[in-house]
Amino acid sequence: MSKPLDRMTLLETFVRIADTGSISAAARGLGLSQPSASRQLAELETRLQTQLMRRNTHALALTDAGVDLLADARQLLDSWEALTEKHLAGQQQIQGTLKVVAPIALGQHHLVRIAAAFQTEHPAVALTWELNDQSIRFAQVGCDCWIKVGPVPDETLVVRRLATVERLLVASQPLVAEHGLPGTPKQAASLPLVALGPFEGQRIPLLKGAKRSFTLQPPVRMRTNNIVALKEAALMGVGIAVMPKWFVAQELEEGSLVDLLPGWQAPSLDIHVAYLPGRHQPLRLRAFLDALQTGIAAIAGIKQVQ
Structure with a gap:
């Protein structure tokens, strides 16, 4: 009869299988054969007297017990690794x-x-x-x-x-050429907006210094949850957009985008x-x-x- 495996080894194999969603992939990562990894999962389920994963022809899925164990297993493995690192002599x-x-x-x-x-x-x-x-x-x-x-x-x-991320209200040169450069937030309120969810809706608070504020309510022409798509739409003149300063620094320098309201900023993001x-x-x-x-x-x- 083979010697029972160390409990940490069984947990490590279980976590790797959960991470990869595949016994074969987990086995490759651990340097095991697929049957060995499968036996370790089965042994852990036997010791805990519960099913941890459901198997079908397409994928593995954690049971409710498996989900609960996964969090505990990660914590135990992390604690053991931290303990080993802390007390290993000469660890540099x-x-x-x-x-x-x-x-x-x-x-x-x-x-x-x-x-x-x-x-x-x-x-x-x-x-x-x-x-x-x-x-x-x-x-x-x-x-x-x-x-x-x-x-x-x-x-x-x-x-x-x-x-904190500084954010500006920007627009493309063609859009500015068509509508003109607004001198105040109120003059920019009628320009179409490309909105980035979940950060922007139809109401955009703008700040200038510590005392001046204005809430912009432009018509939303397009919504997206992707900042790259947001920038492309703004560059094509679909609408104005609130963008992180770091993300449009090159476009601002080249002039393909302009700071629509210099001195005014959207609230920063942490x-x-x-x-x-x-x-x-x-x-x-x-x-x-x-x-x-x-x-x-x-x-x-x-x-x-x-």
Whole structure:
């Protein structure tokens, strides 16, 4: 009879299967055969006396018990890894796996450069860089930290405010040529708008300094949930748009987009980073958070929080 497997090994295999959605893919990642990974899942289900996954010809799906276990398993594995790192004699090198979820536009431009520089400095870290603008279920996704523009709707996480994003009301040169450059927000109120959900609706508060404000209510010609599509529509003259300053810096410099109301800004958006609470953070996560804090301060159009 084979020796019973270590409980942490069984949990690690279960988490890997849940992450990949495939026993075969999990087995490849763990250096196991597919039958071995399948037996480990079956042994864990036997020990816990419950079904953790439903299998069919197309995919694996977690049962309710599996969903509950996944969060606990991640916490146990993270705690064990942190304990090992903390007490391993002579541990100097930053190493291990690191999974980060970041917003799409910012994550595929400036933030990925911060991540790449971090990995260059720490080549023993295996980094997974996942881009997602939607809210995530942290435990199920299995990430180490989540960078999000806007509020983080999860009270179980530690949330750190990193910076604020400056936003301007911009328009294309053809649209300005057609309608003229407004001198005041009131004169801009009739111009068509391309709105970005969930940040803009039909009411757009504008601020000038600390005392002046105006709520713009332009007609919405187009809505989108993607900032790249928003910029393309604005460039084509579909309408005016509220855009992050960092995202349109080049277009403003080239003149393909113009700041429609110089001195006026839409309310800034906060950039947060969220992670699980714990007495001991893995060294690689602490180092990445430090690199993120430093790197984000160098992005034009983004103000670091003091």
